[in-house]
Amino acid sequence: MSNEKIPYKIYLEEHEMPTHYYNLRADMEKKPAPLLNPGTGEPLTLEEMEPIFCKELIKQELDNDTKFVPIPQEIRDFYKMYRPSPLVRAYCLEERLGTPAKIYYKFEGNNTSGSHKLNSAIAQAYYAKEQGLKGVTTETGAGQWGTALSMACSYFQLDCDVYMVKVSYEQKPFRREVMRTYGATITPSPSNTTNIGRKILEEHPNTTGSLGCAISEAVEAATSREGYRYVLGSVLNQVLLHQSIIGLETKAAMDKYGIKPDIIIGSAGGGSNLGGLIAPFMGEKLTGKEDYQIIAVEPASCPSFTRGKFAYDFADTGKICPLAKMYTLGSDYIPAPNHAGGLRYHGMSTTLSELYDQGYMEARSVAQTDVFAAAEEFARVEGILPAPESAHAIKVALDEAKKCIETGEEKTILFGLTGTGYFDLTAYQKYHDGEMEDYVPTDEEIAKSLSSLPQID
Amino acid sequence: MSNEKIPYKIYLEEHEMPTHYYNLRADMEKKPAPLLNPGTGEPLTLEEMEPIFCKELIKQELDNDTKFVPIPQEIRDFYKMYRPSPLVRAYCLEERLGTPAKIYYKFEGNNTSGSHKLNSAIAQAYYAKEQGLKGVTTETGAGQWGTALSMACSYFQLDCDVYMVKVSYEQKPFRREVMRTYGATITPSPSNTTNIGRKILEEHPNTTGSLGCAISEAVEAATSREGYRYVLGSVLNQVLLHQSIIGLETKAAMDKYGIKPDIIIGSAGGGSNLGGLIAPFMGEKLTGKEDYQIIAVEPASCPSFTRGKFAYDFADTGKICPLAKMYTLGSDYIPAPNHAGGLRYHGMSTTLSELYDQGYMEARSVAQTDVFAAAEEFARVEGILPAPESAHAIKVALDEAKKCIETGEEKTILFGLTGTGYFDLTAYQKYHDGEMEDYVPTDEEIAKSLSSLPQID
Numbered sequence: 001m002s003n004e005k006i007p008y009k010i011y012l013e014e015h016e017m018p019t020h021y022y023n024l025r026a027d028m029e030k031k032p033a034p035l036l037n038p039g040t041g042e043p044l045t046l047e048e049m050e051p052i053f054c055k056e057l058i059k060q061e062l063d064n065d066t067k068f069v070p071i072p073q074e075i076r077d078f079y080k081m082y083r084p085s086p087l088v089r090a091y092c093l094e095e096r097l098g099t100p101a102k103i104y105y106k107f108e109g110n111n112t113s114g115s116h117k118l119n120s121a122i123a124q125a126y127y128a129k130e131q132g133l134k135g136v137t138t139e140t141g142a143g144q145w146g147t148a149l150s151m152a153c154s155y156f157q158l159d160c161d162v163y164m165v166k167v168s169y170e171q172k173p174f175r176r177e178v179m180r181t182y183g184a185t186i187t188p189s190p191s192n193t194t195n196i197g198r199k200i201l202e203e204h205p206n207t208t209g210s211l212g213c214a215i216s217e218a219v220e221a222a223t224s225r226e227g228y229r230y231v232l233g234s235v236l237n238q239v240l241l242h243q244s245i246i247g248l249e250t251k252a253a254m255d256k257y258g259i260k261p262d263i264i265i266g267s268a269g270g271g272s273n274l275g276g277l278i279a280p281f282m283g284e285k286l287t288g289k290e291d292y293q294i295i296a297v298e299p300a301s302c303p304s305f306t307r308g309k310f311a312y313d314f315a316d317t318g319k320i321c322p323l324a325k326m327y328t329l330g331s332d333y334i335p336a337p338n339h340a341g342g343l344r345y346h347g348m349s350t351t352l353s354e355l356y357d358q359g360y361m362e363a364r365s366v367a368q369t370d371v372f373a374a375a376e377e378f379a380r381v382e383g384i385l386p387a388p389e390s391a392h393a394i395k396v397a398l399d400e401a402k403k404c405i406e407t408g409e410e411k412t413i414l415f416g417l418t419g420t421g422y423f424d425l426t427a428y429q430k431y432h433d434g435e436m437e438d439y440v441p442t443d444e445e446i447a448k449s450l451s452s453l454p455q456i457d
Numbered sequence: 458m459s460n461e462k463i464p465y466k467i468y469l470e471e472h473e474m475p476t477h478y479y480n481l482r483a484d485m486e487k488k489p490a491p492l493l494n495p496g497t498g499e500p501l502t503l504e505e506m507e508p509i510f511c512k513e514l515i516k517q518e519l520d521n522d523t524k525f526v527p528i529p530q531e532i533r534d535f536y537k538m539y540r541p542s543p544l545v546r547a548y549c550l551e552e553r554l555g556t557p558a559k560i561y562y563k564f565e566g567n568n569t570s571g572s573h574k575l576n577s578a579i580a581q582a583y584y585a586k587e588q589g590l591k592g593v594t595t596e597t598g599a600g601q602w603g604t605a606l607s608m609a610c611s612y613f614q615l616d617c618d619v620y621m622v623k624v625s626y627e628q629k630p631f632r633r634e635v636m637r638t639y640g641a642t643i644t645p646s647p648s649n650t651t652n653i654g655r656k657i658l659e660e661h662p663n664t665t666g667s668l669g670c671a672i673s674e675a676v677e678a679a680t681s682r683e684g685y686r687y688v689l690g691s692v693l694n695q696v697l698l699h700q701s702i703i704g705l706e707t708k709a710a711m712d713k714y715g716i717k718p719d720i721i722i723g724s725a726g727g728g729s730n731l732g733g734l735i736a737p738f739m740g741e742k743l744t745g746k747e748d749y750q751i752i753a754v755e756p757a758s759c760p761s762f763t764r765g766k767f768a769y770d771f772a773d774t775g776k777i778c779p780l781a782k783m784y785t786l787g788s789d790y791i792p793a794p795n796h797a798g799g800l801r802y803h804g805m806s807t808t809l810s811e812l813y814d815q816g817y818m819e820a821r822s823v824a825q826t827d828v829f830a831a832a833e834e835f836a837r838v839e840g841i842l843p844a845p846e847s848a849h850a851i852k853v854a855l856d857e858a859k860k861c862i863e864t865g866e867e868k869t870i871l872f873g874l875t876g877t878g879y880f881d882l883t884a885y886q887k888y889h890d891g892e893m894e895d896y897v898p899t900d901e902e903i904a905k906s907l908s909s910l911p912q913i914d
Binding site: 007008009011013014077078080081082088091092110111112114151154155173174177178180181182183375376379380381382383384385420422423425426428429432 | 464465466468470471534535537538539545548549567568569571608611612630631634635637638639640832833836837838839840841842877879880882883885886889
């Protein structure tokens with residue numbers, strides 16, 4: 001079909017949709033370093049993880065060898081409700097820019113959770129249901145992951161307990177309300193429902209909460225009751241595995257029309273979207289079949305790839321989770337309060353960290369006012385109002401497309417548009433009102449937070 | 458293809474998308490009654506309307522004869538960015554209900570405006586651009602239409618002045634912010650920018666505004682400047698014409714798989730969505746080719762079809778717009794303040810009113826707590842969080858599907874899912890908190906507002 005005119009949107013047909021997840025780790029010669037038990041410094045075993053996580057998900061987490069993992073029919077049925085997501089040819093944007101570049105984006109926002117997070121949420125809820133659990137617990141900051149998990153649990157009729165950082169709970173009542181619509185229980189964290197929550201409230205009665213604290217409460221809520229487990233929406237290998245559906249669909253759609261991207265761009269927070277989008281392309285790169293320029297984009301205010309250190313660190317601020325070897329700014333690192341654009345995790349997926357360290361991808365950091373300017377430029381031509389997180393990738397895609405105007409190169413640019421910004425309008429308002437500031441941490445600040453890294457080799 | 462398994466979602470391919478709008482009026486033996494000049498009581502002419510409306514749109518408004526109107530390429534290109542919208546087979550819902558019915562819905566919410574309104578907004582913006590105008594003005598209440606028009610104007614680089622009812626402007630800052638992202642100017646109404654606005658503010662300094670007042674300001678803002686016209690998102694024939702894209706896509710998708718709906722259900726406010734969804738089906742019914750049961754669903758608190766009168770009435774509360782013959786509750790009618798579910802227009806499309814009067818469709822009114830219960834039931838299974846407006850149709854679709862459980866009939870039910878509820882979460886919150894009340898106007902209340910109908914025959 002390669003001679004046909006490429007449509008504005010490529011939708012795979014149902015029978016063309018992926019039947020297996022792709023485990024990128026299987027094609028990596030040097031595997032990502034294992035998670036370590038923070039007590040012993042030894043690699044975590046399935047048995048050690050079982051009280052916290054669902055069994056099948058642990059197996060996926062630890063499995064560096066199985067290349068293709070079948071997607072259970074129940075998950076595929078759910079995917080059919082909102083997938084395939086469209087691969088969009090940005091004709092209108094190209095014309096407005098006057099670029100010879102060909103721009104494509106994979107749009108993951110056409111579902112009520114508003115982002116790609118649902119791809120992994122439904123898989124995790126499925127395995128929890130299969131294990132016969134009553135429910136799952138999790139934490140949420142801005143609320144994207146909590147919403148996705150609520151939807152997934154509602155579908156499988158599982159309890160869903162979400163610990164939502166108190167300041168978000170109060171400032172984002174609409175996110176909370178979406179989760180309630182799907183029957184989830186939302187608790188502002190810290191709360192009186194857990195020991196750790198009560199302890200924190202006693203010590204800091206006026207705290208507005210933190211993601212680290214919410215994680216601690218969610219883990220306690222899972223492990224202190226029969227029939228519950230804790231689930232997480234990014235960073236983990238299992239999440240990247242589920243998110244490979246993004247890249248697999250993208251590649252299938254591109255192959256159908258004989259398109260080969262020169263540059264692949266994704267926003268990077270914990271790595272769930274980037275890891276998913278690039279998976280099959282990176283697989284070809286690792287095995288020497290094809291070459292692609294792959295760019296991770298992160299906020300200048302939380303630059304783990306571009307200014308962090310590749311080392312073992314705590315996965316959470318509360319230092320109760322396993323140690324992961326990753327690009328990190330130190331688990332004490334907290335982006336400046338004026339940072340509105342998401343992607344605020346101090347570390348990065350161990351898989352992506354390993355690939356970055358081996359030179360298979362590059363990274364760029366961008367200022368948030370530039371990100372919102374790119375978001376607006378994109379929205380006005382392509383219609384979609386992007387999530388600030390997604391707009392990091394847009395910014396670099398626009399940069400690259402504009403470079404092509406100068407060089408005359410007809411590069412094919414692919415980027416991941418992970419979601420919509422309908423619940424991020426406070427940030428847009430700040431931007432419109434000229435009240436948004438950029439923030440770049442000093443070398444001293446980063447050195448300080450890195451000084452707390454655990455001593456492991 | 459009729460023997461194939463029907464997919465979860467049917468997307469037309471680009472080459473299958475409609476190239477013409479369908480003008481239902483051309484197939485009506487008895488045409489809808491013309492709009493009248495409120496001063497003379499005579500049918501409005503193109504010349505009289507030209508200072509207010511775009512010329513080509515007036516032609517479409519007055520043309521009862523041209524059956525197929527070509528969709529200009531520029532509009533078709535824009536449609537390609539967010540259309541075709543999916544026709545979804547609600548397999549998950551059917552299974553959860555245990556109904557033998559086959560349920561389909563046409564989902565119009567996959568665009569940033571969040572609803573079908575964009576279909577007409579882009580057409581109206583195009584004709585304004587073609588006429589060489591600088592910009593357009595409009596009013597918006599909840600903000601769905603204003604958002605759609607902002608997106609459309611941004612695409613064609615037209616000015617977009619939106620008069621937003623002050624109470625919405627203050628209570629829905631996010632809607633406002635989306636419009637600002639698309640470069641629109643949003644003015645809370647009443648405002649100091651128009652004579653009528655200043656007059657109202659002088660008389661009622663503390664008013665929170667009304668749609669009638671916002672219309673008056675928008676019309677003044679259009680007519681008092683060179684190069685501007687006023688546009689409207691519902692009720693008008695031209696809007697139904699543009700919205701026929703919904704029904705045409707639906708019918709093409711159904712025909713492709715040999716599906717014939719027994720029942721077609723749409724929410725009805727001013728009629729833009731219902732008129733668009735049913736257009737080609739109604740055309741077949743009018744010409745005796747097929748028969749369909751067609752149901753309009755309206756809120757019990759604003760029951761123009763089910764409890765209104767078919768008569769000439771003012772199209773706006775301010776009584777400055779043309780008179781239209783329609784089912785109406787009287788232009789003074791205002792739904793109770795606790796009414797959260799949209800669809801609050803006192804009248805109804807003249808075309809749909811005529812068809813209803815002739816017995817081609819039926820109507821039902823539903824209580825808003827039932828509507829939100831249906832919305833939640835739907836969201837938990839099908840994923841999508843519906844707009845309250847859309848949930849009116851869901852309510853009746855669920856009723857009909859549940860009837861089939863009793864009768865064993867395998868009816869094919871089609872309904873229009875016009876949009877998403879991401880900006881309606883205050884209403885959902887009220888519902889979750891048990892603070893939502895139903896309201897049904899008394900016969901006396903309706904009789905009172907109907908007593909102000911103009912005397913025309």
